[in-house]
Amino acid sequence: MTTLTDPPKASFRLSMLIYDTRYRSLTIQAVAMIGFMLLAAWLINNTMTNLETLGKTPQFGFLLEPAGYDINQRLLDYNSQDTHMRASLLGLLNTLLVAVMGCITATVIGVLVGVLRLSKNWIVAKIMTVYVEMFRNVPVLLWIVLAMAILIESLPAPRAFRGENPEATMNLFDTVAVTNRGIYVPEPLFSNSLGNIHLLGQSSLRFDVSVDLIAILIVFGLSIFGITKVNARAKRIQEATGDRPNTLWTNLGLFFVPTGILLAALGFHLGYPELKGFNFKGGTHMRNSLIALWLALSLYTAAFIAEIVRGGILAVSHGQTEAANALGMRPGRTMRLVILPQALRVIIPPMISNYLNLTKNSSLAIAVGYMDITGTLGGITMNQTGRELETVLMLMLCYLTISLSISMVMNWYNNRVKLVER
Amino acid sequence: MSDVSFVRTEMLPEKEPPGSSVGVIGWMRANLFDGVINSILTILSLIFCYFVLEGLLSWTFQSVWNASSLTECREVMVATWGKTHGHACWAVINDRWLQLLYGFYPPYPAEAGVNFGEGTGSWPAYFRPNLSFVLLLIAVAPVLFDKLPRKLLIVTAVYPFLMPWLMWGGSLWGPLMVAAGFGIGLLAYRLLTPVIGGLGGIIVAIALPVIWWLFLVGSVAAGLESVVSISIPEVESRKFGGFMLSILIGVVAIGCSLPIGIVLALGRQSDLMIVKTLCVGFIEFIRGVPLITLLFVASVLLNIFLPPGTEFDIILRVLIMVTLFASAYMAEVVRGGLAALPKGQYEGADSLGLNYWQSQRLIIMPQALKISIPGIVSTFIGVFKDTTLVSIIGLLDPLGLSNAIRADAAWNGIYWELFAFIAFLFFVFCFGMSRYSMYLERKLHKGH
Numbered sequence A: 001m002t003t004l005t006d007p008p009k010a011s012f013r014l015s016m017l018i019y020d021t022r023y024r025s026l027t028i029q030a031v032a033m034i035g036f037m038l039l040a041a042w043l044i045n046n047t048m049t050n051l052e053t054l055g056k057t058p059q060f061g062f063l064l065e066p067a068g069y070d071i072n073q074r075l076l077d078y079n080s081q082d083t084h085m086r087a088s089l090l091g092l093l094n095t096l097l098v099a100v101m102g103c104i105t106a107t108v109i110g111v112l113v114g115v116l117r118l119s120k121n122w123i124v125a126k127i128m129t130v131y132v133e134m135f136r137n138v139p140v141l142l143w144i145v146l147a148m149a150i151l152i153e154s155l156p157a158p159r160a161f162r163g164e165n166p167e168a169t170m171n172l173f174d175t176v177a178v179t180n181r182g183i184y185v186p187e188p189l190f191s192n193s194l195g196n197i198h199l200l201g202q203s204s205l206r207f208d209v210s211v212d213l214i215a216i217l218i219v220f221g222l223s224i225f226g227i228t229k230v231n232a233r234a235k236r237i238q239e240a241t242g243d244r245p246n247t248l249w250t251n252l253g254l255f256f257v258p259t260g261i262l263l264a265a266l267g268f269h270l271g272y273p274e275l276k277g278f279n280f281k282g283g284t285h286m287r288n289s290l291i292a293l294w295l296a297l298s299l300y301t302a303a304f305i306a307e308i309v310r311g312g313i314l315a316v317s318h319g320q321t322e323a324a325n326a327l328g329m330r331p332g333r334t335m336r337l338v339i340l341p342q343a344l345r346v347i348i349p350p351m352i353s354n355y356l357n358l359t360k361n362s363s364l365a366i367a368v369g370y371m372d373i374t375g376t377l378g379g380i381t382m383n384q385t386g387r388e389l390e391t392v393l394m395l396m397l398c399y400l401t402i403s404l405s406i407s408m409v410m411n412w413y414n415n416r417v418k419l420v421e422r
Numbered sequence B: 001m002s003d004v005s006f007v008r009t010e011m012l013p014e015k016e017p018p019g020s021s022v023g024v025i026g027w028m029r030a031n032l033f034d035g036v037i038n039s040i041l042t043i044l045s046l047i048f049c050y051f052v053l054e055g056l057l058s059w060t061f062q063s064v065w066n067a068s069s070l071t072e073c074r075e076v077m078v079a080t081w082g083k084t085h086g087h088a089c090w091a092v093i094n095d096r097w098l099q100l101l102y103g104f105y106p107p108y109p110a111e112a113g114v115n116f117g118e119g120t121g122s123w124p125a126y127f128r129p130n131l132s133f134v135l136l137l138i139a140v141a142p143v144l145f146d147k148l149p150r151k152l153l154i155v156t157a158v159y160p161f162l163m164p165w166l167m168w169g170g171s172l173w174g175p176l177m178v179a180a181g182f183g184i185g186l187l188a189y190r191l192l193t194p195v196i197g198g199l200g201g202i203i204v205a206i207a208l209p210v211i212w213w214l215f216l217v218g219s220v221a222a223g224l225e226s227v228v229s230i231s232i233p234e235v236e237s238r239k240f241g242g243f244m245l246s247i248l249i250g251v252v253a254i255g256c257s258l259p260i261g262i263v264l265a266l267g268r269q270s271d272l273m274i275v276k277t278l279c280v281g282f283i284e285f286i287r288g289v290p291l292i293t294l295l296f297v298a299s300v301l302l303n304i305f306l307p308p309g310t311e312f313d314i315i316l317r318v319l320i321m322v323t324l325f326a327s328a329y330m331a332e333v334v335r336g337g338l339a340a341l342p343k344g345q346y347e348g349a350d351s352l353g354l355n356y357w358q359s360q361r362l363i364i365m366p367q368a369l370k371i372s373i374p375g376i377v378s379t380f381i382g383v384f385k386d387t388t389l390v391s392i393i394g395l396l397d398p399l400g401l402s403n404a405i406r407a408d409a410a411w412n413g414i415y416w417e418l419f420a421f422i423a424f425l426f427f428v429f430c431f432g433m434s435r436y437s438m439y440l441e442r443k444l445h446k447g448h
Helices: A021-054 A084-117 A122-136 A140-154 A211-241 A248-266 A288-315 A318-326 A331-367 A373-385 A388-417 B023-031 B036-061 B070-081 B091-102 B127-144 B150-168 B173-227 B242-269 B273-288 B291-305 B314-340 B343-351 B356-371 B373-393 B398-407 B416-444
Strands: A177-179 A182-185 A187-190 A196-199 A207-210 A268-271 A274-276 A279-281 A284-286
Touching (some): A021 B273, A021 B291, A084 A122, A084 A288, A084 A331, A084 A373, A122 A288, A122 B416, A140 A288, A140 A331, A140 B373, A140 B416, A182 A288, A207 A211, A211 A248, A248 A268, A318 A331, A331 A373, A331 B373, A373 A388, A388 B273, B091 B398, B091 B416, B127 B242, B150 B173, B242 B273, B242 B314, B242 B373, B242 B398, B242 B416, B273 B314, B291 B314, B314 B356, B314 B373, B343 B356, B356 B373, B373 B398, B373 B416, B398 B416
Antiparallel strands (some): A177 A182, A182 A284, A187 A268, A196 A207, A274 A279
């Protein structure tokens, strides 16, 4: 005879915290948490004690004091009487400027090199391989200082442009001056300008917005919107009747005419650089430090992007192309509908992390004297005010914000294109 | 009906392929002049190569090797070729290569007060860093190539304790006693496990060495040193420089970051919420900021975080920060490997009844690490290249030294030769590493 008994009621004993896998994870986490808290408390306690001894209790008031140093490459107005906060803001903008410029050029060069490396032409492929290996295996800092040295040492000085028979001449129909003090390019000017809107008054974060630019953007945006509407209508007609109306001329007209009329109305013209006295005046001056940093970062990152693009294209198996051909697809469509979507899934995530690396590497600007945020906040401001803790924390915070926003974009993309498994 | 046959009845002998499709000509037709666009590209590339090589080769090989200053170099150039540009002045490398390799590390380290003259001493110049480097190669070799005798692994185990002693000098008892800590831990585990059970044994085996390292090592080593003195002259950290410094930082960061990175990756993949959050926070923080800000922390802030009065030298602080930096990247690479394993592997390990550590050690890690080899090596390369950043906080790595050399009146204004030399050495190391990773990938590729 058998009797059914309830399983013995599990009573909780202390040893189960260690030996029972159900509770052990709780124990481990509690220990980890306590350990982390102790460590953090110890570090903070040390920091407070040390800072008190040094007489530097953390405060951020120094940000509102006059900076007293100049920033030569800048996107907003600034003078040395402005605050440290404004200097940092300009530094941040400079970081973003070189990062965006670098990402665009690096992508263009990288895609080109990556595709050419797969070329059937032996010598082209080998040249690209040499380029990639050369840039990937030498530190980026070396490339940056090398680019700076090349610009300073090998380009003509402004005075070489003077005289009846100058040693150097301006490029591109006398519009661009390449000198060892930087490159002068034409700047857009408006003779009937609508003026600027001053935002945020006289505070450290003030900035001016050009009404001309806004007007141009609005008109151009409307044109693009019109073009999409025209295309949508063409598609509707095509689906209803089978004939697609010719939209080329309408689209071209919409693209150029409204913006062109607006530009003409605003009196758009280019301000060319001119040699006056010992230096060029007029035009937009891109300093050597910016150019060197931009060039070096683009070429360096392009080498990595080239490898990513090459890998991405190789990762799509040849069977896909063959299958598309078997379905009767033309090569262009095969590329656009079959190969690229699959290659991009492989290419885009590492590409974005390379953009991130480029942005972080732009902090090496300090080696050539480009005033990015590391140069202003982490460089001169830190040295002048002696507020190491605050400045380094703010610096890290700025970079963290940039990086985390980029990673968020990347995670969103990864989740969208992820292959669904069980 | 005629018996004229229109079909050949016997086989013809095979013919040679046409001359235009085999050999050099065939190869060139297939790879260089295949169509109009390709031909144009080939010709343009050849012209480009000609100009680059022409300039580069004459610059490199028609050069001055013996001169004591840039001015003298230029005089020789004018005397020989009639112009100064287009010719390298390798004399600067000839003059300063020892500095570029070793920084200001003394060739014959001596105790303070003892005066060794040039070329004296019982050992060859730079004996200690050179021996460290050779031992490094020996220590790394059995890890890299599994055909070598396993006994060499002893060198690998000893090296982490031997290298600091050789480089910084001082008493041998310090590193010996630090190594003894591991012995104490092992001994405690062996002896105590039968007495107080497995878990208690592990806890004691971790706690005892930590106590030993934190509180006892210094005094015991000093005591032993006063009884039996085994010491060599000390070298201060600020004398370290050149490629020696780059390799030192690179090797330490690479060596320490792999284990830390694996632990962080496991933490990030684990189900324990708090552990996971801590690991994610650490990894994302380190990866989100540039190395240069971490080096700022090393140079100005790290001493503030530590108990008042703690002073340790800048190289050690930089080593700590670079290691942390590398581990975060390593963790992401290893995590990629872990994530790339098919779920079946984890489930298979579970169904065999293996516990967490067993399944990690026997099933997951070998495969995950194999998948992540390219990433691991490219992280290594990245870390090694990033060691140049220490020049920004004032350490004398090759780039920092190149500025120092240029500050000398004799070599003021010399750029290309120094940069070329530094770039060449970095290229050799990094290219070598990437080739090794490709070799390893091929070797470990067990698929079909």
